[in-house]
Amino acid sequence: MTRRWRRLRRLAVWLLGGWLLLLGGERVLQWCWPYPLARLQALPVSTVIAAEDGTWLQVTSTPAGERVLPLRWCDCPASVQRAILASEDERFFAHGGVDGWALLRAAVSNVRAGRVVSGASTLTMQVVRMVEPRPRTWWSKCLEIVRARQLERCLDKQAIASVWLTQVPMGGTLRGFEAAARHWFGRPVAQLAPHEVAALVAMVPAPSTRAPHRRPELLRACRDTLLAKLAAHGAIDATSAAAARGRELGMTRRPWPWLAPHFCAATLAPLPAGLRPPRLPTAASLALQQRLEQIVRAEQLPGTGVAIVVLRRRDGALQALLGDRDPLAPMDLSRRPRAAGSTLKPFLYALAHQQGGIGPQSLLDDLPRTYDDWQPVNFDRRWRGRTRAADALATSSNLVAVRCLELVGTDAFADLLQRLGLGSPGRRLDLDAALGTDAVSPLALARAYLRFVQRPQAFGLSSASVDWTLAAMRRLPLVAGKSRAGDVAWKSGTSSGRRDAWCVGITEAAVVVVWLGNHDGRGLPDLVGVRSASRLLVEVVAVLGGDV
Numbered sequence: 030m031t032r033r034w035r036r037l038r039r040l041a042v043w044l045l046g047g048w049l050l051l052l053g054g055e056r057v058l059q060w061c062w063p064y065p066l067a068r069l070q071a072l073p074v075s076t077v078i079a080a081e082d083g084t085w086l087q088v089t090s091t092p093a094g095e096r097v098l099p100l101r102w103c104d105c106p107a108s109v110q111r112a113i114l115a116s117e118d119e120r121f122f123a124h125g126g127v128d129g130w131a132l133l134r135a136a137v138s139n140v141r142a143g144r145v146v147s148g149a150s151t152l153t154m155q156v157v158r159m160v161e162p163r164p165r166t167w168w169s170k171c172l173e174i175v176r177a178r179q180l181e182r183c184l185d186k187q188a189i190a191s192v193w194l195t196q197v198p199m200g201g202t203l204r205g206f207e208a209a210a211r212h213w214f215g216r217p218v219a220q221l222a223p224h225e226v227a228a229l230v231a232m233v234p235a236p237s238t239r240a241p242h243r244r245p246e247l248l249r250a251c252r253d254t255l256l257a258k259l260a261a262h263g264a265i266d267a268t269s270a271a272a273a274r275g276r277e278l279g280m281t282r283r284p285w286p287w288l289a290p291h292f293c294a295a296t297l298a299p300l301p302a303g304l305r306p307p308r309l310p311t312a313a314s315l316a317l318q319q320r321l322e323q324i325v326r327a328e329q330l331p332g333t334g335v336a337i338v339v340l341r342r343r344d345g346a347l348q349a350l351l352g353d354r355d356p357l358a359p360m361d362l363s364r365r366p367r368a369a370g371s372t373l374k375p376f377l378y379a380l381a382h383q384q385g386g387i388g389p390q391s392l393l394d395d396l397p398r399t400y401d402d403w404q405p406v407n408f409d410r411r412w413r414g415r416t417r418a419a420d421a422l423a424t425s426s427n428l429v430a431v432r433c434l435e436l437v438g439t440d441a442f443a444d445l446l447q448r449l450g451l452g453s454p455g456r457r458l459d460l461d462a463a464l465g466t467d468a469v470s471p472l473a474l475a476r477a478y479l480r481f482v483q484r485p486q487a488f489g490l491s492s493a494s495v496d497w498t499l500a501a502m503r504r505l506p507l508v509a510g511k512s513r514a515g516d517v518a519w520k521s522g523t524s525s526g527r528r529d530a531w532c533v534g535i536t537e538a539a540v541v542v543v544w545l546g547n548h549d550g551r552g553l554p555d556l557v558g559v560r561s562a563s564r565l566l567v568e569v570v571a572v573l574g575g576d577v
Contacts, residue, residue: 200236291352370522521558
């Protein structure tokens with residue numbers, strides 16, 4: 030008895046020593062070879078761009094071309110949780126990253142079969158493999174075991190399960206249960222029926238082999254086996270399991286939403302790829318967007334290209350954006366710089382008013398003048414002599430605009446444009462800048478006007494100067510003979526050679542910019558802002574509820 034007791038005591042000491050040595054080794058490994066938590070946290074996910082009413086406009090793909098939608102374990106229905114644990118890791122919440130009993134059982138099964146028939150990978154080990162993929166070897170399995178133990182010290186069970194739910198491969202370009210549910214059933218995981226949940230879980234071990242569009246009979250058999258297992262474990266009642274086994278798969282590929290692509294591209298553009306949130310709510314109005322598309326299709330507009338930008342004045346939110354005649358066209362003309370024409374003149378007049386160069390009663394010469402070898406002319410080739418500054422802005426006199434630029438100085442005007450988001454610091458301008466020779470994009474111009482009317486003091490202008498300028502922009506009706514003066518503050522513009530036709534409209538609720546032109550920059554006789562672009566602006570303002 031004493032000898033047996035000594036042997037047992039010696040075995041216990043060896044076991045304790047081995048256990049302490051193992052724990053110490055894990056600590057040393059953690060210090061020498063820490064878990065790459067930053068890599069796990071940087072696993073890419075898709076961005077869902079949503080309209081103001083919650084409708085999904087787009088679900089972006091990750092750099093690998095996959096759709097990955099985040100799903101937290103705590104947000105996952107209990108039926109899904111039970112099915113995942115029963116299929117993948119029954120003791121997940123009991124082990125420390127590695128299930129010793131499952132490893133022993135798998136080893137015995139593999140030895141008896143003479144081949145690998147069971148892997149015994151826990152959910153934690155699978156997450157390790159997602160972060161650090163390696164070839165399927167025994168050495169890789171050992172490394173996974175070490176990493177799984179480390180990961181369990183870094184994150185709690187709920188966080189690990191959430192990563193698994195989000196990143197588990199589901200075949201093709203799908204990762205995670207939420208993406209798979211949306212793709213195959215057109216609904217979120219929370220709305221799936223028991224047989225649908227079981228079908229998704231049954232795909233996990235071999236998502237490509239069991240894909241419903243390839244081998245539906247195999248997937249259905251695996252689903253029914255899982256349902257029987259769930260019933261045997263009491264996770265689902267036998268009646269429900271039997272009913273679920275009798276259901277068809279009902280899995281059909283659903284296309285990902287692709288609405289307002291130019292709007293979505295403009296919304297994503299300021300956000301670096303690694304800093305885009307999983308969900309990006311916007312102020313997009315689908316009704317407005319669709320109405321603009323209808324207007325462009327119905328109107329006989331000159332040129333091959335169209336751009337329309339609508340910003341909400343209240344908060345500066347982008348409400349609608351059309352980047353071409355075809356809303357699915359690859360080129361987004363709303364972000365392509367084109368010669369601005371006379372659309373920059375209101376900024377110039379406001380600056381001149383701010384500096385005291387012009388006022389309500391100011392009279393300026395609308396007369397020909399030569400500057401070295403350059404002689405500017407008005408668009409209609411006429412001049413009006415002495416004219417009020419406000420009238421000169423309303424009628425878009427080129428000659429008076431050049432005189433205003435002489436008054437304020439090209440450097441001051443360049444600085445104002447740069448502060449409004451048009452141009453770069455240190456840029457030098459010539460006097461022809463008064464005629465809009467600078468290139469701007471419709472979206473940038475709309476944002477500049479929003480800043481101009483929303484927070485002028487932040488850009489060195491007084492509210493009085495901006496109000497005076499807006500009043501001058503209201504002096505003439507937007508549509509001659511049809512609308513009243515004062516309804517909309519507007520300014521048209523036409524670039525040299527009639528290559529670009531612009532019109533900017535400012536109402537109480539919105540800032541609108543429309544542009545017409547050709548993709549290749551060719552000029553056309555009808556590309557005149559006050560004729561063609563203003564007509565399109567009228568349609569847009571009418572849709573917004575403005576009185577024109």
